[in-house]
Amino acid sequence: xxxxxxxxxxxxxxxxxxxxRRWDLVFIVIGIFALLLGLMTLATLFIDxxxxxxxxxxxxxxxxxxxxxxxxxxxxxxxxxxxxxxxVTGTVAIPLGVATGIWLEEYAPRHxxxxxxxxxxxxxxxxxxIIFGLLALGLFVYSFNLGQSIRTAGLTLALLILPVMIVGTxxxxxxxxxxxxxxxxxxxxxxxxxxxxxxxxxxxxxILTGVIIGMARAIGETAPIITIGALTFIAxxxxxxxxxxxxxxxxxxxxxxxxVMPIQIFNWTSRPESAFQHNAxxxxxxxxxxxxxxxxxxxxxxxxxxKNIKW
Amino acid sequence: MKVVRSLxxxxxxxMSLVHGVQAQVVKLDGSSTVYPISEAVAEEFQKFKxxxxxxxxxxxxxxxxxxxxxxxxxxxxxxxxxxxxKEMDDCAKAGIRYYELPxxxxxxxxxxxxxxxxxxxxxxDLKAMWEPTAQGKVVxxxxxxxxxxxxxLKLFGPGAxxxxxxxxxxxxxxxxxxxxxDYTASEDDNVLVQGxxxxxxxxxxxxxxxxxxNKANLKALAIVDPKTxxxxxxSEQTVIDGTYQPLSRPIFIYxxxxxxxxxxxxxxVVYYLKQAALLAKEVKYIPLPPKAYELNAAHLEKRKLxxxxxxxxxxxxxxxxxxxxxAKF
Numbered sequence: 073x074x075x076x077x078x079x080x081x082x083x084x085x086x087x088x089x090x091x092x093r094r095w096d097l098v099f100i101v102i103g104i105f106a107l108l109l110g111l112m113t114l115a116t117l118f119i120d121x122x123x124x125x126x127x128x129x130x131x132x133x134x135x136x137x138x139x140x141x142x143x144x145x146x147x148x149x150x151x152x153x154x155x156x157x158x159x160v161t162g163t164v165a166i167p168l169g170v171a172t173g174i175w176l177e178e179y180a181p182r183h184x185x186x187x188x189x190x191x192x193x194x195x196x197x198x199x200x201x202i203i204f205g206l207l208a209l210g211l212f213v214y215s216f217n218l219g220q221s222i223r224t225a226g227l228t229l230a231l232l233i234l235p236v237m238i239v240g241t242x243x244x245x246x247x248x249x250x251x252x253x254x255x256x257x258x259x260x261x262x263x264x265x266x267x268x269x270x271x272x273x274x275x276x277x278x279i280l281t282g283v284i285i286g287m288a289r290a291i292g293e294t295a296p297i298i299t300i301g302a303l304t305f306i307a308x309x310x311x312x313x314x315x316x317x318x319x320x321x322x323x324x325x326x327x328x329x330x331x332v333m334p335i336q337i338f339n340w341t342s343r344p345e346s347a348f349q350h351n352a353x354x355x356x357x358x359x360x361x362x363x364x365x366x367x368x369x370x371x372x373x374x375x376x377x378x379k380n381i382k383w
Numbered sequence: 384m385k386v387v388r389s390l391x392x393x394x395x396x397x398m399s400l401v402h403g404v405q406a407q408v409v410k411l412d413g414s415s416t417v418y419p420i421s422e423a424v425a426e427e428f429q430k431f432k433x434x435x436x437x438x439x440x441x442x443x444x445x446x447x448x449x450x451x452x453x454x455x456x457x458x459x460x461x462x463x464x465x466x467x468x469k470e471m472d473d474c475a476k477a478g479i480r481y482y483e484l485p486x487x488x489x490x491x492x493x494x495x496x497x498x499x500x501x502x503x504x505x506x507x508d509l510k511a512m513w514e515p516t517a518q519g520k521v522v523x524x525x526x527x528x529x530x531x532x533x534x535x536l537k538l539f540g541p542g543a544x545x546x547x548x549x550x551x552x553x554x555x556x557x558x559x560x561x562x563x564x565d566y567t568a569s570e571d572d573n574v575l576v577q578g579x580x581x582x583x584x585x586x587x588x589x590x591x592x593x594x595x596x597n598k599a600n601l602k603a604l605a606i607v608d609p610k611t612x613x614x615x616x617x618s619e620q621t622v623i624d625g626t627y628q629p630l631s632r633p634i635f636i637y638x639x640x641x642x643x644x645x646x647x648x649x650x651x652v653v654y655y656l657k658q659a660a661l662l663a664k665e666v667k668y669i670p671l672p673p674k675a676y677e678l679n680a681a682h683l684e685k686r687k688l689x690x691x692x693x694x695x696x697x698x699x700x701x702x703x704x705x706x707x708x709x710a711k712f
Binding site: 139140220301302303304305306307308329339341342343344345346 | 408410412415418419421422423425426429434437438439440441442443451456570571572573576592593595596597665666667
């Protein structure tokens with residue numbers, strides 16, 4: 073009787089295991105399907121852009137200004153504008169974001185003020201970008217009178233990606249084992265010495281990833297830039313940052329009017345002539361390439377820096 | 384150090400066209416309908432001046448353009464309709480006075496899918512489809528006019544910020560901005576073109592240039608002029624002879640008085656008036672007769688500020704009417 077009940081139990085167990093395996097399989101299929109759906113959509117869009125835009129990717133495409141004639145139109149003012157805006161964004165957002173992250177993780181006392189700050193930062197990371205554009209329009213353009221310039225755009229995008237950078241920095245710092253800090257303090261290191269010699273170097277790969285992903289988001293943003301009034305037709309470049317007369321440096325470019333890649337693409341897609349759609353596709357390819365290169369750089373840096381860390 | 388500097392210099396050499404001297408900038412903004420003409424003029428002008436004067440052109444819609452213009456942020460505003468009373472007040476409050484220069488004509492074009500058998504519409508038909516009370520009710524062609532087939536009606540049109548929307552609603556529904564809301568609205572006219580291309584029951588309206596570029600996939604409808612009862616198709620000819628009514632409309636640039644006092648803006652405007660006929664035609668708009676551009680130049684010379692429209696949204700202005708009005712101004 074006991075043997076029959078045990079065999080009954082094994083049989084029941086077997087069917088149970090089979091049932092669970094089936095669920096496992098179902099889940100795997102769903103997972104693969106979800107993955108493929110995302111990847112295929114991306115691939116389709118990318119290939120479509122490639123087919124449409126490939127022919128326009130001549131060197132002249134990068135060295136010509138926009139034009140009403142599709143065959144002569146290029147993205148010179150757009151990519152220079154995007155680059156200049158990114159320089160401003162990076163200069164403002166990276167030090168501010170990283171410093172805030174370090175302060176919040178390592179220095180800030182735990183009480184309700186820091187809690188409020190923390191909740192706000194996490195919320196800000198999810199605020200739609202157009203809201204940042206409206207804020208910047210009121211604050212930078214009208215209150216501070218910074219005009220519709222590269223400086224305004226750079227600051228706006230810096231605000232936009234600041235939460236991303238702070239959150240990224242904090243995640244990176246949190247992944248460092250507590251024992252490292254304790255070890256440093258045990259040897260008599262001050263708080264700053266601990267941060268400088270241990271926390272920062274060890275979390276650098278993670279911080280850089282956050283920074284570059286933030287920058288990659290900024291470069292593709294259109295809504296806030298349109299809100300602050302980026303221009304659509306610009307056939308000249310900002311003044312060069314290096315001049316031939318002392319003091320050799322010029323910051324006039326900060327105040328220059330500008331356009332950026334997403335706006336150029338937006339403008340071309342809304343044209344009646346179909347030839348401009350090819351230009352838009354080509355410019356789209358360049359923008360995707362720019363983001364991919366930035367993301368690739370993030371991966372490379374993370375890999376390189378991680379190799380140097382030995383606990 | 385020297386190597387570094389020369390390297391950096393050569394790297395940034397591409398970033399400078401004009402070295403040293405700060406170039407003067409002429410700022411334009413406003414209607415997306417007028418944009419192609421202003422862009423063409425800006426492009427040619429900068430080539431002509433070899434970059435000594437810079438020109439920027441933005442797109443923020445006729446209304447958005449006037450907002451910036453009346454704050455003194457731009458020198459010239461592109462407009463696909465005359466300035467309205469409210470905008471005139473805003474400008475007056477800020478002390479901005481302006482020259483109103485008509486530069487071309489456009490034919491607002493009503494299009495359907497080529498498979499659609501309908502060839503013409505009256506303004507009453509259009510009103511039945513687009514008036515605010517049609518919302519949710521008129522969903523089939525037959526409901527707009529019993530003579531039409533019993534197929535679903537899909538409407539496409541520009542969004543509420545556009546001057547084209549203002550003009551069409553004024554001309555068809557009798558009140559600017561009064562329209563049903565349940566249609567596919569897009570500021571991007573290509574979206575409208577594609578919508579009509581895909582759906583045999585679709586109807587859309589937009590500027591003539593978009594129709595010309597997509598002739599193969601669209602059918603433009605003849606519009607019955609309520610005054611003459613004749614159905615007229617949109618074309619360069621019917622706009623010039625004034626028979627395509629009431630959907631022909633003049634388009635403008637507004638030049639601020641303060642802007643015009645700057646030599647670079649004045650030079651640009653003079654160039655604009657000289658080239659407008661040629662370039663408007665190139666970007667598929669209907670140029671005004673040469674006399675109109677001469678009148679514009681005369682108005683600038685005699686410092687005739689303000690508008691000939693008195694802030695009213697007006698429809699059915701023929702080129703001739705415009706000319707007489709401008710001549711009297």
